[in-house]
Every structure is written in structure tokens, then in C-alpha cells.
Amino acid sequence: MPELPEVEILVRHLGPVLQGRRIRGVDVRRARVIRPDTPRQFVAALVGAKFLGVRRRAKFLVFQLAKGRREFQLVGHLGMTGRMYLQPAKVALPKHAAVTFDFGRHRFVYEDPRYFGRLSTASAGLDRLGPEPLDDAFTAARLGVALARSRQPIKVKLLDQSALAGVGNIYASEALFLAGISPRRAARSLKSDDLRRLWRSLRRVLREAIQFGSTVPLNWAAGATGDGLFYYGGVPGAADYYEERLRVYDRAGQPCPNCQAPIRRIVQAGRSTFFCPRCQRG
């Protein structure tokens, strides 16, 4: 499900849905996703706690909870395929429900077919994160600092969460396309002009995606996949919103929206990169 924009949209959705709800019980159905706590510690910490709010840090969801006067955090990550949603208690659980929180008439479900995500009451993973690309404090100069000294291809470096937090495989390709920068260039080779264009493109691409997800009707619950809305679950009949949302990602062989040259797919650090060989030269 996630890169920064998808997590942001999910967090905005979950805030009002969870606020004030008290956890009556926790069912850990796949122990692997509870890390680094043990499932036993995890359940003990959460049962009886109340949800106060949710925020996003990079691709993490940070839930604020209270148990009596004591406040603490629940940190979640959706991996590649995680989803989170509230459902009526009588509705059947999805096949890959990893953890469920019982609220009485409703339950909060974390499902994840590949189980790459995780939940923790320790704030593990939140350290070692780079700057938030949409923060006011994030400037082109800061982007330069994040990329300095790295000989890695810029596309690969953009996925390094300790350099810049929240960008994933899709929006890395999208931002480099908008900036007109080859994904193969060494990160440290970007000049201040390149940095400024990349900075603007990153913010534009992420903001556009958040805007898109905020205006389209979404189906958060189970089973909403493969409907042309990418990993947002689409409401039936609303699939056309997807048109043209992504400019190069997953469009190998299709014409570049700028120059009509065929979009290329290459593999960098084991992951697909999509770019226009004409608009994005070395």
C-alpha cells in the first residue's frame, strides 16, 4: 500500500475513525509482524488503552495512545502490501489479517498478505530517518546535504530512508522524470540547479499524490485491489480517476508524455526504474 502519500492519506482517514476508541482485546494472528516486542508484551501494553490520535513519519504510522494517565506510541509500517481499516465485528476477517484490535461492535484490522510490515510499541525504526520532504524546513540545500558524497545512482539514493524519508520506488521515478534528471547519475554529481529542480519535483509529485488520494472516493477495506486505482482501493465505477496519474512508472514502452519517445525500464539495486531516455539524459 504505502509510500509517503498513501500513508498520509491513510493517517488522515484513520484519525477521526479511531479517536477515542478503547481497545478491549488484541489478536496477534501472525507473530512475525510484531517486532521487536514479543506478542505477549504487545498485547499486554495495548489492551485497555485508548486511541488519542495518529500521525505520519516517513512511511510509518505513529498512533498516540493512553492507558490511564500514561501515554505511549504504537508504531506501524505497512511494508509493501499492508492495509489498515475499521470494520464491523460481524464481517469476516480477511485471509491475511495479521493483527486485529477489538473495539466491541467494530474492530481495527491490520492485514498484510506478504507480512513485510510491522507493529511495535517501541519507536524502533523512527530513528535514522532523514528529513521529511514536505516539511517547510526541507530546502534544496538540505536535499544537497542528503545526497552529498554518495556515488550511488540518484534513483537508488532517493530510496535511502536515512537520506530522505518517505520516497519509494514509484515516486522516485516520477520525481526524476519531472526534474529531467537521469536516474543513473551519481547522487553527488547533482549541481545546485539540478538540486533545485529535483527538490521542486519531489514536493510536487508527493503533493499531487496526496491531493489525488484526498479527492477520489476510496475503499479502505479488504479486497480492494487491482482495479486500476493502483493500491488505493477504488470505489466501483470510479476507476477512471487513475488515468494519467503516473507519468512514467510502470509505463515501459509507452510514449513519454513530453516527447513521445518510448519509456524505458531498467533495474537498479534490484528494483525497476522507469524513465524517458530523451528527457532524462546523463
Next chain:
DNA sequence: CACCATGTTCCTTG
């Protein structure tokens, strides 16, 4: 059967 997939972490190599 083959290959691909929104992400991170661990191990190895230099």
C-alpha cells in the same frame, strides 16, 4: 513454470 510487485533488513564484500 517464469517473472514481477508499493519495503526493509541482514549479510557479505570491498
Next chain:
DNA sequence: CCAAGGAACATGGT
């Protein structure tokens, strides 16, 4: 110590 590359994790879609 660090940087970089690759495998591993687990399941589903085409």
C-alpha cells in the same frame, strides 16, 4: 568504521 550490492522475507498476479 563505511559504502554498496544482493539475498531474504511471503504471497499473489499475470
